[in-house]
Amino acid sequence: MSHEKDRIYATEHGQVEDFRFDDQVARVFPDMIKRSVPGYSHIIGMIGILAEQYAQPDSHLYDLGSSLGAATLAMRHRVHAPGATLIAVDNSQAMLDRSRDFLESEDLPTPVKTVCADITELQLERASFVVLNFTLQFIPVEERQATLQRIYDGMLPGGALVLSEKLRFADPVQEQLLAQHHHDFKRANGYSDLEISQKRQAIERVLLPETADDHLNRMKAVGFSAATQWFQSFNFASFLAIK
Template identity: 75%
Template sequence: MSQETDKIYANPQQNLADFRFDDQVARVFPDMIKRSVPGYSHIIGTIGILAERYAQPNSRIYDLGSSLGAATLAMRHRIHAPGVTIIAVDNSAAMLARSTDFLDLEESPIPVETLCADITELAIENCSFAVLNFTLQFVPLTQRLSTIKRIYDGLLPGGALVLSEKLAFADAKHEELLIRHHHDFKRANGYSDLEIGQKRQAIERVLIPETAQDHIQRLELAGFGQVSQWFQSFNFASFIAIK
């Protein structure tokens, strides 16, 4: 499939709307995420490796906030446990429609079911591995604990959750430093200052980051017995929590 270059914020916009995962974003999302999130490809590849370890026979794997299916594909390539089904869930019909196109490009013994749903209300059942890859940050703060608790309750013993998030930092100087480095990363990938500024303005009302400690405490409060931050690049991080 052809992939379009992200030029959504390349021209000045008088009235910036809040960022949405609509058809416009879906068309350019692979380019957008690659040029915006440091370490994204490494996280995706590692999700596949972790899924291979934690997938249990005859269980479900949940990709929660699956977007175009990058994590789903990575897991599909690595899982060997028999009887596993991947449930790819997103609340954006536009993203799911395009993810189906990507998933249909290859044959695999691992079936994938796509589901347009709100993950804050989704029942998680018979799950051995779940992924929240830059998804929880778009969930209202008041619903984050209940969402994590629902995932925990649906996990089988020994099951695991990977949570990747953009981080905030308690120290204002440290926060400013890593934001500056992140913007340097985006400039190095061809984004202009106008694009960086407009994207930040559009997304800051819908993406609410938290500190690493906030995430660790919430995972532990939900019941996870072992929580570890396994990755960080600037202000982007990933955690694994094991039941």
């Protein structure tokens, strides 16, 4: 399955509109995410390994905000629990339409269902493993605890959640330093200053980052018995929580 190079913000936009996961983004998303999120491929690989460890027989494994299904496919490669089913959920039909070819590109035994839904309203059932890979950050802050509580309530005992997020930092010096190095990362991957600036304008009203402590405290507040940060690259991090 071929993908286009991300040039969405390569030319001057008179007015930069809020970022949306539409068909234009879906066409370039693999290139966009690889060049924009440091450590993304490592997180995807580890999601597969963690899913293998926590998948329970006759359970569901959810990829919430699945986009083109990279995390779903990583899980599908490694999960062999009998009766387990993968459920990829996204509210962008454009993303799901393109993800189906990607997810069906290999003949693997664990079945996958794709669902177009708002994860803030989704009822999970018998979940042994749940992935929120750079998804919660797009949900209004005031809705995040209720969303996480709904996820927790739908999980089996011993189930695990992987939550990956862009972070902000309470220390302004740390915030500025890591933001600067994130922009250096994007420049090294071929993005121009114009692209970086316009993408930042497009996304800053829809992606609202929080601190690591915000995430850890929320996971404990909804009931997870253990929660830890297992990965960080500049201002991007991933957490693991166990029910």
